[in-house]
Amino acid sequence: MDTMVLLNPGPVNLTSRVRAALAGPDLCHREDEYFDIQDEVRRRLLEIYDLDPAQWAAVVLSGSGTAAVESMICSIVPPDGGVAVIENGVYGERMSQMAGAYGFDTQPVTHDWGVPVDLDQLESTLGGHDSVTHVACVHHETTTGRLNDLASIGAICRARGRGLLVDAVSSFGAEHMDFEGWGITACAAVSNKCLHGAPGVAIVIVRRDALVGDASQRRSVYLDLATYYRAQDQRGTPFTPAVPAMLALREALRELAEQGGQSARHQRYRDLATRIEHGLVGLGLAPLLGTGESSLALRAWRLPENLSYDTLHDRLKRDGFIIYHGQGGLADRIFRIANMGAVSDNDVDRLIGAMGSILANPSP
Numbered sequence: 001m002d003t004m005v006l007l008n009p010g011p012v013n014l015t016s017r018v019r020a021a022l023a024g025p026d027l028c029h030r031e032d033e034y035f036d037i038q039d040e041v042r043r044r045l046l047e048i049y050d051l052d053p054a055q056w057a058a059v060v061l062s063g064s065g066t067a068a069v070e071s072m073i074c075s076i077v078p079p080d081g082g083v084a085v086i087e088n089g090v091y092g093e094r095m096s097q098m099a100g101a102y103g104f105d106t107q108p109v110t111h112d113w114g115v116p117v118d119l120d121q122l123e124s125t126l127g128g129h130d131s132v133t134h135v136a137c138v139h140h141e142t143t144t145g146r147l148n149d150l151a152s153i154g155a156i157c158r159a160r161g162r163g164l165l166v167d168a169v170s171s172f173g174a175e176h177m178d179f180e181g182w183g184i185t186a187c188a189a190v191s192n193k194c195l196h197g198a199p200g201v202a203i204v205i206v207r208r209d210a211l212v213g214d215a216s217q218r219r220s221v222y223l224d225l226a227t228y229y230r231a232q233d234q235r236g237t238p239f240t241p242a243v244p245a246m247l248a249l250r251e252a253l254r255e256l257a258e259q260g261g262q263s264a265r266h267q268r269y270r271d272l273a274t275r276i277e278h279g280l281v282g283l284g285l286a287p288l289l290g291t292g293e294s295s296l297a298l299r300a301w302r303l304p305e306n307l308s309y310d311t312l313h314d315r316l317k318r319d320g321f322i323i324y325h326g327q328g329g330l331a332d333r334i335f336r337i338a339n340m341g342a343v344s345d346n347d348v349d350r351l352i353g354a355m356g357s358i359l360a361n362p363s364p
């Protein structure tokens with residue numbers, strides 16, 4: 001099968017350089033050759049947002065983005081602590097499930113999917129629950145494309161002395177993040193979205209002083225962040241890592257730095273997102289959210305009346321494009337287009353052309 005242009009929110013199309021790194025040398029993960037790769041990946045992850053290595057650590061484990069988020073929640077919230085979880089989409093709701101599964105006092109701050117975070121509701125939840133030690137929030141809620149206002153949420157956490165745990169799985173590397181200014185305690189990320197690596201490396205960026213619990217307090221063996229943190233700071237690894245995924249991530253991080261880092265990726269995504277927007281609006285389609293509310297990495301679009309998601313998906317797939325479905329109650333109302341990964345202007349122009357033909361003749 002020909003390579004598809006992946007417009008789903010990860011895994012992404014790799015550059016040939018990153019793909020070549022996947023076929024790197026066979027190596028043992030308990031030798032210097034591997035620890036050199038691990039050290040470079042951890043250093044470069046902090047450099048993306050200019051984080052001081054004396055204050056912050058990047059921890060890597062093998063798994064998908066969900067492993068990163070779960071590791072962050074189960075390792076940082078103390079056993080007698082509580083989490084207020086901001087929910088305005090699938091991924092916020094998933095964090096509540098995690099916090100509940102570990103038995104934390106879980107206080108969901110619920111919203112309809114896609115609406116902006118109600119800061120008053122957050123304030124009153126924190127005011128009414130002294131047991132809540134942390135607030136958990138998704139940065140880019142991929143369900144709808146909404147970029148949540150972490151500056152305002154972080155200010156409330158600060159004023160009320162609560163830690164802030166961020167699911168930045170679909171924003172890390174591309175969107176602006178002010179770790180110090182927003183008072184972030186930790187954030188979860190993944191290799192295969194805005195960082196343009198292959199799937200397999202779950203990432204947690206954590207303040208060093210947030211991992212003080214002793215081993216007797218751990219709630220998970222495989223997902224305990226402190227176990228990885230201690231081993232990796234001493235050029236070790238507790239378990240067998242996904243070595244090819246680490247090789248690909250190292251190459252993707254080198255490429256990102258050479259291209260100009262996060263601000264350059266942000267600009268590239270802005271250009272692609274604008275190109276897609278002009279094309280689709282020109283065809284009469286409407287986005288779910290306004291331009292300023294949406295991330296630059298993914299946008300949700302309203303399905304036209306006369307076209308089902310399945311028809312749109314299948315016809316675009318015949319033309320070489322993979323788009324993404326809406327979830328839950330949005331399933332028959334929207335489709336989503338991400339512009340992460342090695343997507344070219346020409347890919348976008350061809351997509352708009354293909355969409356134009358489908359809209360002109362929308363039968364399956």
Ligand SMILES: *Cc1c(COP(=O)(O)O)cnc(C)c1O
Pocket residue numbers: 009010064065066067069091138140141142167168169170190
């Ligand atoms: C993709 C994603 C995840 C993790 O999904 P996995 O399938 O486990 O990689 C978590 N949060 C957000 C916001 C995401 O977009």
